[in-house]
Amino acid sequence: MHVIGISSQAAGHKTLLPALKEELQKQGSNIVIVAGGVIPPQDYDYLMKETKCCSAVFGPGTRITDAALETLSLIEESITE
Numbered sequence: 001m002h003v004i005g006i007s008s009q010a011a012g013h014k015t016l017l018p019a020l021k022e023e024l025q026k027q028g029s030n031i032v033i034v035a036g037g038v039i040p041p042q043d044y045d046y047l048m049k050e051t052k053c054c055s056a057v058f059g060p061g062t063r064i065t066d067a068a069l070e071t072l073s074l075i076e077e078s079i080t081e
């Protein structure tokens, strides 16, 4: 099982993440996508709930071990789904 991690620092997350998700779906892939970087917290729901284009967002100050553990859980969940 794979995961794609995107780091966005350039305010492109609301177009680039949905575009990535759409492209993967076209190919029949439901690979887990997680994002990090300077993404404003008010955009988290848009990405994770409205467009469902990523499963988690790890903003500034995230501890790498926390991001790693949550990403591993997301991979596990996607395998058992």
Ligand code: B12
Residues within 6 Å of the ligand: 004, 005, 006, 007, 008, 009, 010, 011, 012, 034, 035, 036, 037, 038, 039, 040, 058, 059, 060, 061, 062, 063, 064, 067
């Ligand atoms: C260094 C820097 C640059 C460098 C980047 C060098 C490099 N190659 O990395 C340079 C000078 C190239 C740059 C350019 C630009 N930048 Co700049 N830059 C910064 C700065 C000062 C620090 C970013 C950084 O590296 N932080 C350190 C890392 C460790 O922290 P972090 O990114 O938050 O990551 C943490 C978490 O978010 C998470 N994480 C991040 N990514 C991922 C990915 C995954 C998979 C996971 C699990 C976790 C994760 O883990 C990290 C640890 O906690 C920030 C200001 C700031 N205070 O953040 C602005 C900032 C990110 N830049 C900004 C902008 C606008 C730009 C430009 C668009 C400017 C321009 N008009 O050209 C370009 C975009 C370049 C590009 N193509 O992306 C804005 C972004 C605004 C926004 N998102 O709404 C910021 C916030 C500055 C500002 N206040 O305006 N930038």
